[in-house]
Amino acid sequence: MKPRILVVEDEEKLRRVIELQLMSAGFEVDQAGTAESALPRIDRADLILTDLRLPGMSGLEMLGLIQKQNTHAPVIVMTAFSSIETAVEAMKAGAIDFLPKPFSLDHLMNVVNKALEMRNLRDENRQLKEQLGRRYEFDNIIGRSPQMQDIFATILRVAPSRATVLLAGESGVGKDLIARAIHFHSPRAGKQMVKINCTSIPENLMESELFGYEKGAFTGANVSKPGKFEQADTGTVFLDEIGDVPGNIQVKLLRVLQEREFERLGSNRVMKTDVRVIAATNVDLRAALENGTFREDLYYRLNVVPLNIPPLRERKDDIPYLVEHFAKKFGGEISDDAMQRLVAYYWPGNVRELENVVERSILLAQGPRVEAADVRIDISERARPATSSDHFLPEGLTLDQFEQHLIKEALKRADGNKSQAARLLGLTRNALRYRLTAMGIE
Numbered sequence: 001m002k003p004r005i006l007v008v009e010d011e012e013k014l015r016r017v018i019e020l021q022l023m024s025a026g027f028e029v030d031q032a033g034t035a036e037s038a039l040p041r042i043d044r045a046d047l048i049l050t051d052l053r054l055p056g057m058s059g060l061e062m063l064g065l066i067q068k069q070n071t072h073a074p075v076i077v078m079t080a081f082s083s084i085e086t087a088v089e090a091m092k093a094g095a096i097d098f099l100p101k102p103f104s105l106d107h108l109m110n111v112v113n114k115a116l117e118m119r120n121l122r123d124e125n126r127q128l129k130e131q132l133g134r135r136y137e138f139d140n141i142i143g144r145s146p147q148m149q150d151i152f153a154t155i156l157r158v159a160p161s162r163a164t165v166l167l168a169g170e171s172g173v174g175k176d177l178i179a180r181a182i183h184f185h186s187p188r189a190g191k192q193m194v195k196i197n198c199t200s201i202p203e204n205l206m207e208s209e210l211f212g213y214e215k216g217a218f219t220g221a222n223v224s225k226p227g228k229f230e231q232a233d234t235g236t237v238f239l240d241e242i243g244d245v246p247g248n249i250q251v252k253l254l255r256v257l258q259e260r261e262f263e264r265l266g267s268n269r270v271m272k273t274d275v276r277v278i279a280a281t282n283v284d285l286r287a288a289l290e291n292g293t294f295r296e297d298l299y300y301r302l303n304v305v306p307l308n309i310p311p312l313r314e315r316k317d318d319i320p321y322l323v324e325h326f327a328k329k330f331g332g333e334i335s336d337d338a339m340q341r342l343v344a345y346y347w348p349g350n351v352r353e354l355e356n357v358v359e360r361s362i363l364l365a366q367g368p369r370v371e372a373a374d375v376r377i378d379i380s381e382r383a384r385p386a387t388s389s390d391h392f393l394p395e396g397l398t399l400d401q402f403e404q405h406l407i408k409e410a411l412k413r414a415d416g417n418k419s420q421a422a423r424l425l426g427l428t429r430n431a432l433r434y435r436l437t438a439m440g441i442e
């Protein structure tokens with residue numbers, strides 16, 4: 001098919017000359033005398049050639065609108081030789097090339113052909129990326145690292161059965177997303193998945209929430225009410241933050257997992273339930289086993305299929321793909337430099353933090369693209385330290401904050417000399433530099 005070029009030029013004679021030239025070179029030509037009349041037609045164009053100075057809306061304004069519409073047609077601007085600054089401005093705003101007037105027809109053809117070639121390259125690139133995207137995406141879970149690929153495979157392998165799955169991983173690594181994927185690939189997909197956040201339910205209400213109650217079971221129980229396990233019958237129960245379940249409830253959960261039965265609060269009638277249980281934790285349950293706050297028998301009943309989701313900093317290959325995914329979601333573009341910064345950072349808040357940073361950076365970027373300086377990493381948003389009664393870190397500090405503190409201290413002692421600070425820390429200079437960049441300290 002012939003490429004279609006839209007020519008926007010108010011000077012009729014010049015427009016005619018360009019049109020004839022392009023047509024004789026085998027292109028299809030569409031034309032307009034103003035930006036306003038050109039706009040409805042940009043969708044059908046493979047390339048747009050526009051004057052910058054136009055009556056009414058300027059070529060530059062039109063260019064802005066074209067970029068927003070996300071059409072794939074490249075734009076070449078024509079400008080008087082004397083106003084080369086506007087041409088530069090247009091290039092910054094996304095024009096692919098410019099033609100200073102007056103130009104020869106040879107020059108015109110050169111620029112047009114080059115732009116079309118670039119367009120083809122860009123399209124191929126995009127297609128390639130989309131293919132990769134499909135391959136590295138599973139139910140909206142992005143992951144091209146070998147660890148995530150393994151997780152995708154495990155999801156598919158365990159989904160069909162009723163086997164209990166225990167998801168373990170830091171906050172923000174995608175446990176919720178993975179739990180849902182398991183449910184939706186299981187034969188229970190058409191049934192409910194009932195999520196219970198074990199942290200947010202007060203201890204004294206947990207039993208009635210999970211197992212329901214009979215009228216009169218306690219003051220205020222005026223009617224009987226089914227619990228989550230009844231609601232989820234033939235479906236899936238997702239027990240989030242399982243480490244926070246109090247001891248008396250742990251016993252009851254164990255019974256559900258072993259016998260698939262329970263009683264409502266205030267009743268002796270044994271209820272049978274057919275549920276699939278998926279549990280998640282962001283603390284290491286083995287530590288809770290050791291100090292006796294989590295029952296060992298329950299742990300082994302839950303840990304039939306363990307799925308450990310590594311923190312983002314241990315699967316950096318995923319970062320560019322996640323960034324692209326979120327950039328698309330929030331309608332922005334990320335420069336290579338900005339991408340480098342995002343990859344270098346150590347993401348204590350994992351994918352959730354990355355998603356927030358990409359969103360904020362796109363929102364607050366100075367130009368049409370997120371540049372390195374636009375990347376907004378907000379230290380206050382870090383993952384809270386895991387709650388633990390015996391701190392061996394200084395009060396209230398996470399390991400990351402403590403590391404940052406030590407590095408700053410070393411720099412202070414070394415009077416800002418990085419090689420010396422690195423020696424104090426037992427690091428190579430490069431290792432120190434890497435940490436400094438990741439922390440956003442220059």
Ligand SMILES: Nc1ncnc2c1ncn2[C@@H]1O[C@H](COP(=O)(O)OP(=O)(O)OP(=O)(O)O)[C@@H](O)[C@H]1O
Pocket residue numbers: 140141142143169170171172173174175176177178282322325351352355
């Ligand atoms: N691999 C991924 N691909 C795309 N989005 C992801 C991925 N992992 C996480 N996310 C997104 O990051 C956010 C946090 O994920 P999610 O809620 O699943 O984390 P979590 O492990 O359950 O965290 P928490 O322990 O705090 O509950 C969500 O918005 C989720 O959609």
Ligand SMILES: [Mg+2]
Pocket residue numbers: 175176240
């Ligand atoms: Mg979660």
